Amino acid sequence: xxxxxxxxxxxxxxxxxxxxxxxxxxxxxxxxxxxxxxxxxxxxxxxxxxxxxxxxxxxxxxxxxxxxxxxxxxxxxxxxxxxxxxxxxxxxxxxxxxxxxxxxxxxxxxxxxxxxxxxxxxxxxxxxxxxxxxxxxxxxxxxxxxxxxxxxxxxxxxxxxxxxxxxxxxxxxxxxxxxxxxxxxxxxxxxxxxxxxxxxxxxxxxxxxxxxxxxxxxxxxxxxxxxxxxxxxxxxxxxxxxxxxxxxxxxxxxxxxxxxxxxxxxxxxxxxxxxxxxxxxxxxxxxxxxxxxxxxxxxxxxx
Amino acid sequence: xxxxxxxxxxxxxxxxxxxxxxxxxxxxxxxxxxxxxxxxxxxxxxxxxxxxxxxxxxxxxxxxxxxxxxxxxxxxxxxxxxxxxxxxxxxxxxxxxxxxxxxxxxxxxxxxxxxxxxxxxxxxxxxxxxxxxxxxxxxxxxxxxxxxxxxxxxxxxxxxxxxxxxxxxxxxxxxxxxxxxxxxxxxxxxxxxxxxxxxxxxxxxxxxxxxxxxxxxxxxxxxxxxxxxxxxxxxxxxxxxxxxxxxxxxxxxxxxxxxxxxxxxxxxxxxxxxxxxxxxxxxxxx
Numbered sequence: 228x229x230x231x232x233x234x235x236x237x238x239x240x241x242x243x244x245x246x247x248x249x250x251x252x253x254x255x256x257x258x259x260x261x262x263x264x265x266x267x268x269x270x271x272x273x274x275x276x277x278x279x280x281x282x283x284x285x286x287x288x289x290x291x292x293x294x295x296x297x298x299x300x301x302x303x304x305x306x307x308x309x310x311x312x313x314x315x316x317x318x319x320x321x322x323x324x325x326x327x328x329x330x331x332x333x334x335x336x337x338x339x340x341x342x343x344x345x346x347x348x349x350x351x352x353x354x355x356x357x358x359x360x361x362x363x364x365x366x367x368x369x370x371x372x373x374x375x376x377x378x379x380x381x382x383x384x385x386x387x388x389x390x391x392x393x394x395x396x397x398x399x400x401x402x403x404x405x406x407x408x409x410x411x412x413x414x415x416x417x418x419x420x421x422x423x424x425x426x427x428x429x430x431x432x433x434x435x436x437x438x439x440x441x442x443x444x445x446x447x448x449x450x451x452x453x454x455x456x457x458x459x460x461x462x463x464x465x466x467x468x469x470x471x472x473x474x475x476x477x478x479x480x481x482x483x484x485x486x487x488x489x490x491x492x493x494x495x496x497x498x499x500x501x502x503x504x505x506x507x508x509x510x511x512x513x514x515x516x517x518x519x520x521x522x523x524x525x526x527x528x529x530x
Numbered sequence: 531x532x533x534x535x536x537x538x539x540x541x542x543x544x545x546x547x548x549x550x551x552x553x554x555x556x557x558x559x560x561x562x563x564x565x566x567x568x569x570x571x572x573x574x575x576x577x578x579x580x581x582x583x584x585x586x587x588x589x590x591x592x593x594x595x596x597x598x599x600x601x602x603x604x605x606x607x608x609x610x611x612x613x614x615x616x617x618x619x620x621x622x623x624x625x626x627x628x629x630x631x632x633x634x635x636x637x638x639x640x641x642x643x644x645x646x647x648x649x650x651x652x653x654x655x656x657x658x659x660x661x662x663x664x665x666x667x668x669x670x671x672x673x674x675x676x677x678x679x680x681x682x683x684x685x686x687x688x689x690x691x692x693x694x695x696x697x698x699x700x701x702x703x704x705x706x707x708x709x710x711x712x713x714x715x716x717x718x719x720x721x722x723x724x725x726x727x728x729x730x731x732x733x734x735x736x737x738x739x740x741x742x743x744x745x746x747x748x749x750x751x752x753x754x755x756x757x758x759x760x761x762x763x764x765x766x767x768x769x770x771x772x773x774x775x776x777x778x779x780x781x782x783x784x785x786x787x788x789x790x791x792x793x794x795x796x797x798x799x800x801x802x803x804x805x806x807x808x809x810x811x812x813x814x815x816x
Contacts, residue, residue, distance in 0.1 A: 258644055259645060261637040261640050262638050262641035264634050264637065264638075265634040265637065265657070265697060266638070266657075269656055269657060269660075272672060273660055276672050279671065279675060327570075333563050349571070351578055351795075351799060352577075354799075355578055355795055356754075356794050358755075358757065358779070358791075359581065359790075362581070362788075363581050363791070366580070403577065406573075406574060463664065464666055467757060481666040489762075494674065501667045505663065505664070508663065508664060
């Protein structure tokens with residue numbers, strides 16, 4: 228996206244000669260024509276439906292009203308769903324940070340070849356269907372599951388632990404899905420940090436810990452912040468893991484939306500929930516864009 | 531002209547210097563870090579690995595380690611039409627989405643990288659936003675208009691919806707390769723008499739092929755693994771594999787899923803390996 232900033236200079240130069248200008252404009256029109264099909268698809272099946280969703284959310288039986296939003300904040304059940312969603316998203320982000328930072332740091336200190344090899348262990352789950360991974364965790368964590376069986380055989384517990392259909396199951400499953408989204412951007416930024424700076428700090432008398440805390444850590448923050456925001460955004464809208472591994476009493480916003488449409492047939496209320504989720508996501512996303520830029524998200528750089 | 535050197539990836543020298551990081555002296559803190567990271571990597575990979583031996587289990591219930599070898603879950607999968615038809619439907623949808631998203635994506639990428647028109651930044655933002663907007667929102671929004679367009683429960687409707695989700699992957703990958711590409715090669719071809727189509731076919735396309743391949747693979751997987759949009763608009767007739775798996779996990783855990791899962795894991799490992807090979811080839815040629 229940085230490239231766009233330099234283009235006007237070329238355009239201005241061409242503008243001097245009218246014939247060149249005509250050729251230039253014709254080329255630009257042709258290029259815009261190439262963009263049209265994709266743009267049209269997105270306008271009809273993405274932008275318009277979402278705008279319509281926003282409009283639907285402020286109508287109640289044909290008149291403009293904030294009734295649906297009032298229900299979200301005033302009805303206890305819905306308020307609890309909101310709270311649960313944010314709490315789970317925060318917890319998942321925190322766990323991903325604690326597990327992901329050391330891993331990204333460690334990988335960034337290895338030789339490029341070794342790091343690539345170990346990175347495969349992060350990328351294989353990343354490329355595997357969420358349903359497959361959720362299934363694996365269900366097998367591992369259920370009452371007669373692998374983990375409980377082994378813990379019982381080792382004599383560490385007397386009766387099976389409840390690790391599924393509750394918060395633990397949701398957190399484990401979600402962290403497993405989202406951890407690569409923390410590790411990959413953090414690793415990409417850490418790998419770019421010039422290690423000579425660390426050496427310089429140490430030559431100037433810093434201990435390894437001081438050099439890490441005052442030089443490496445601040446330089447790694449853009450990657451970590453980007454990873455955290457990405458994990459948080461994705462966690463807020465999670466559906467599959469909480470639907471399969473969560474408890475019946477503790478549901479997240481995406482599950483509530485699905486339920487409102489598929490069983491309650493209350494589209495406007497689901498639209499209001501969607502609007503809240505979208506608003507939060509977009510605010511975080513603007514912060515993300517300021518920190519690292521849009522194109523870094525799923526760029527092929529780390530894969 | 532000034533734009534040319536800047537268009538080259540600027541991180542190269544740093545990356546090369548990092549290729550041989552300083553050797554670390556042995557220290558207990560580093561051993562501790564390595565052990566911790568080993569555990570995190572184990573956490574990531576173990577669930578994926580454990581599914582494969584389980585799919586060959588001779589037991590009627592899920593158990594690990596499996597008591598004996600059997601292909602019963604694979605037999606179960608291939609003998610039941612609800613599973614195989616879901617698999618075929620998913621492949622059909624994902625393949626069509628891949629073609630559609632790749633063609634539209636290449637065209638849009640050329641326009642976004644080479645073009646200069648008002649509102650380009652806004653268009654860029656719109657194009658990548660399906661990656662950021664939670665899928666559940668896209669799902670209910672599309673569901674909202676599909677009812678009126680009579681596209682609910684149609685193959686075409688699902689393909690179009692999935693293309694919206696897959697398109698950004700193609701565009702992100704293709705624009706990345708287009709930006710790191712020397713435009714003078716195209717200019718040279720045109721000076722030598724090639725028309726724009728020939729230039730694209732013989733110069734641009736081979737050079738951006740690795741980006742197209744990566745984008746196409748992403749697009750296929752984005753559709754093949756997609757559950758939430760399909761759940762709303764596909765309907766029982768056009769049930770996809772993720773939908774069938776979701777059903778198989780929701781009420782009780784159907785062990786047939788172990789065999790599907792193993793096949794999907796093998797598939798994703800193969801995809802990862804081929805992407806790596808293409809990336810390497812792309813690098814040695816460049």
